[in-house]
Amino acid sequence: MKDTLRIVFMGTPDFAVPSLQALLEEGYQVVLAVTQPDRPKGRKRILTPPPVKEEALRAGIPVFQPERLRREEAVRHVAEYKPDLIVTAAFGQILPKAVLELPRYGCINVHASLLPKYRGGAPIHHAVMAGEKETGVTIMYMAEGIDTGDMISRVAIPIRDEDNTGILFDKLAREGAELLRRTLPELLAGRIQAEPQNHGEAILAPNIRREDEIVDWNRPARTVFNHIRGLSPWPVAYTTWNGENFKLWAARLPEAGKISGTPAQPGTVLAVEDQGILVMAQDGPVLLTEVQPAGKKAMPVSQFRLGSPMKPGDVLGVCPAKGTSE
Template identity: 55%
Template sequence: MPNIIFMGTPDFSVPILKDLNEAYGVDLVVSQPDKPVGRKRIMTPPKVAAAARELDIDVYQPENIKDEEAMRKLESIDPDIIVTAAYGQILPKALLELPKHGAVNVHASLLPKYRGGAPIHHAVMAGEEKTGITIMYMAEGLDSGDIISQKEIPILEEDDTGSLHDKLSRLGSELLLETLPSIFDGSNESIPQEHASATYSPNVSKEDERLDFGRPAHEVFNHIRGLSPFPGAYTKLGDKRLKIYGAKPTGEKTAKPAGEILGVHDEGFLVAAEDEALLITEVQLAGKKKTTAKEFIQNRQDLVGQSLG
């Protein structure tokens, strides 16, 4: 069996790790350091590190993968291949050149579109009709290496980043296992990316999370579902932050000012966007629990006529 180092951090990478380990065995898992989580700031391991320990795989969590100590640790494995999936640090050239069969990455977009750390969020927010997985040889640039294989899936109207994340995680695992034999025997026909066509998907910022109801309703809908279930798009209701996790375009034209709460609906409440009413279905007011918009509006019908934003 080949010596394999797997590098990943969030839950997206867990199915990929598990299936890779079952098929080939993984000799070392490299993940980001533990971080404080929640209001009590409890030190918590990344999902991949926790999964690796359950599988009885050695785990290494360096602060900086470029440190000499980290390089010595990985050299000691004498890897035939390094597989990364949402690891979160850029690998140095010396590490990319270490494995006999190279370092490959499982990336959640159809490269060269959506290079970077948040490809699923940005694809949904942009209203893309399809996305997919790319298996690529890693290079020094950000997600710029040669493409080995790709597989696409549609982005459905009912998808949000959460549902698409789960689909792409499974697809990434399947495509990796389909592709690895051609990597090990050198028979794959990898192709350079069209760098002029590259687009980027940086990690979501606080500014990205703020909603603008002055845009067309379908763009606001894409923004909301692109940030659901995490980190959540938000607007302001009076002086409080209101996160919105679920919405639907209605097709109902309106001339009311953007952001005005138009009325109560069986599934929640209606808000004016630039061109039509948007149905809000799931919300969370600052300091409160997430709830259906229907439950939220039941005792707040005086909000009709007020504005969000």
């Protein structure tokens, strides 16, 4: 069946590449790769192809980059490849009904969360920011809603304090690819009974907005810590210092019992040392270990403090009024 089954793969970022590679390594026939258009990147705004496009071209797979897959001409183009199965992973567009109905084995998605939790475009970010203790990958049938289809298989992994979104992104990309390897033979043989999601337990994980990146020092220290690592290494949480944006790339929680001193208002800098900048949150401090002042590159605090005027007593951020919800 592998030699005759016609698969259209849809994906865009690095997360999707291992799943595409797994299909090829297992001997499946990927007849088309559908991905987002090339986008400008970096300060010089250089037009850059998505990782899935680069991988597909290396493998000799035709590439299609529609601005909108919903358009009739885009649907017709995909239909010309006569897919028996469509596999998606972080594609970035909702598949219209006309595409969902094309393949006889349906459309399946490799999604980076334990559904029905964290449906949407930023499931890893939101799971870390929410302080979840575990996350995972769910392979599901695609439906017209956002990540609402029946679940086919899943795998869970722990979220550790040393993990950030970038680390989990790589872990889940690998886990998703391996889950796809195990799932497809069972699926194609008809030996899997898909499980409907409990929509009452659904949690949405929309794409991160600019306002979501702002650190609120009035929140508990662990919430602030989760916020910072949940947005690292992209798009990166930030606060303000001396009236300019101050990005926070990495942080950790100080060991209990090692912090002493008088209480301070949230956002107050308690200490600036080589190991980090100690900043007060609602119920205790957070240690910032990698930062990026306005107009400069990210750097460890040991480098930042060389010549920096930041000192204990400085206040970071414009904190919302006390009582802000968590």
